[in-house]
Amino acid sequence: MKANDVLLCLSLEEQRQSDIRDRLTKRGHVPSMAYLRKTLRKFAADGLVVMRKxxxxGCFYRLAEGEAVEAALDSAWDTQRSAISSGGRT
Structure with a gap:
């Protein structure tokens, strides 16, 4: 699993970390909570995710808005499409 997979499981609505993990699990990923926490913190530091305590x-997470977020999402979708077309999993 890559950080892009986490990004693609976020939305503009606030979600708990457990909700994000559930979405990842439904997509075939089983991230540790430590990895998920670390990834969400990095995205928040990069301005891609808004975190509210x-x-x-408890913490709630949602996608930030703006060009940087759009570019990161486009890149994540491209990576996923590429992996699918080559027969690999994301």
């Missing part, structure tokens, strides 16, 4: 300590 709830009062109870």
């Amino acid at each position: 709830a009062e109870n300590g």
Whole structure:
């Protein structure tokens, strides 16, 4: 599994980390929570993801908006299409 797979499982609506992991699992990936947390933090630092901490300590994630996000999503989709056309998995 690649970071691009995580990016493609995000949306503009806020999601919990467990919701993102469930979407990845449905796509055939089984990421560790540590990997997912690390990837989401990196995306947040890069401005691709918005993270909101709830009062109870939980975190919610959603895609940011803007040209950088669009470019990253386009690249992730291209990578996935390429892997599918070559018979590999993403």
